[in-house]
Amino acid sequence: MNNKDDTIIEVKSVKKIYRMGKERISAIDDVSFTIKRGEFCCLYGVSGSGKSTLLNLMAGIEKLTSGQIIIKGKNIHKMGEKGLAKFRQDNLGFVFQSYNLMNAMTAMENVELPLVFKRIPGKKRKKMAKDMLVKVGLGPRLRHKPKEMSGGQQQRVGIARAFVSNPEIVFADEPTGNLDSKTSKEVMDLIKEMAKTNHQTIVMVTHDRRLADYADKIIHIFDGKVEDIELKQHDPSETESEILLREEQTTEHDESVIVDQPVTA
Ligand code: ADP
Ligand code: MG
Numbered sequence: 167m168n169n170k171d172d173t174i175i176e177v178k179s180v181k182k183i184y185r186m187g188k189e190r191i192s193a194i195d196d197v198s199f200t201i202k203r204g205e206f207c208c209l210y211g212v213s214g215s216g217k218s219t220l221l222n223l224m225a226g227i228e229k230l231t232s233g234q235i236i237i238k239g240k241n242i243h244k245m246g247e248k249g250l251a252k253f254r255q256d257n258l259g260f261v262f263q264s265y266n267l268m269n270a271m272t273a274m275e276n277v278e279l280p281l282v283f284k285r286i287p288g289k290k291r292k293k294m295a296k297d298m299l300v301k302v303g304l305g306p307r308l309r310h311k312p313k314e315m316s317g318g319q320q321q322r323v324g325i326a327r328a329f330v331s332n333p334e335i336v337f338a339d340e341p342t343g344n345l346d347s348k349t350s351k352e353v354m355d356l357i358k359e360m361a362k363t364n365h366q367t368i369v370m371v372t373h374d375r376r377l378a379d380y381a382d383k384i385i386h387i388f389d390g391k392v393e394d395i396e397l398k399q400h401d402p403s404e405t406e407s408e409i410l411l412r413e414e415q416t417t418e419h420d421e422s423v424i425v426d427q428p429v430t431a
Contacts, residue, residue, distance in 0.1 A: 174335065174367050175201040175224065180233035182219055182390075193219040195390040197233075201383070203334075206361060206368045208381035216390040217371040218339055224369060225258060225337045226250050237335070255283055259328035261338035261357070265320045267312040267327075273299055274308045277326045284331060298326040302356060318349035322356070329360050336361065338370040342377060354380050 182194040193216045201207045209217045222228040224235055226242045235242050238257065242250060259280075260266075267276050277295040286294070299308055302322040312320050321341065328336050341357065342350035358380055361368045370381065378384045384396040 172202045173200045174203040176236040178234040181231045183231045204365045206381045207383045208378045209371045210378040211387035215387045259333035259336040261328045261341045263340040263343035265324045272309045273323045298330045302326045335367045
């Protein structure tokens with residue numbers, strides 16, 4: 167079950183040091199973990215713990231100090247600028263806390279944008295953008311510009327834009343950070359449902375435990391290090407190493423082992 171082919175992202179001994187004048191800030195300090203295809207993974211920790219830095223390293227937005235990040239078998243920090251841009255276009259989607267929409271463009275035009283970069287012809291592009299906006303509940307808002315929509319609606323546009331090209335992996339940094347709790351829940355449900363329907367992998371950053379609970383795997387980050395890895399589909403308090411140990415023990419429990427045990431009556 168834990169077969170290696172399931173792995174879509176590998177983070178290996180990653181370090182990131184920011185140099186500010188004479189000061190060195192160790193933002194990410196020797197971090198390693200893997201994410202499986204189709205997994206909803208959360209980087210969870212307090213503000214300043216290094217979550218955004220780690221996400222940006224995983225998305226190839228920031229340069230590593232050392233270590234490796236392997237996505238779909240490719241060492242993304244060894245790619246050239248053009249190769250990486252193409253790889254991101256073909257495989258990755260992004261949802262931002264501040265939506266990052268183009269204010270002069272309509273909802274439709276914003277969602278079409280990644281398809282323009284992928285050179286998808288106009289008619290097909292418009293249909294894809296419209297279908298996606300309908301899916302996120304914005305059918306009646308196609309021609310609205312960001313300023314003419316609520317925060318929740320703007321983030322729905324952001325989600326439609328991230329998912330429209332059906333990327334295998336979607337990165338989201340505090341995607342509900344600017345929304346009230348009811349709207350946050352709606353947005354989270356939407357992200358989770360889209361990802362599960364299309365077997366997409368989600369890597370989401372949050373400092374909010376209630377949002378982290380949407381994930382299958384919660385990677386606790388503290389002071390630039392992995393503090394714990396929590397797998398939610400099992401007992402929530404069980405760590406990854408505990409689960410591996412339990413799985414090993416279960417598979418070893420064949421009859422010969424049981425027969426060899428002393429009888430205590
Ligand atoms: P989080 O997203 O968990 O709040 P960040 O990844 O933004 O944390 O930041 C982690 C640490 O790295 C913080 O101490 C922060 O001040 C520092 N940091 C982040 N970005 C930079 C930068 N561009 N230059 C210098 N230090 C940075
Ligand atoms: Mg952050």
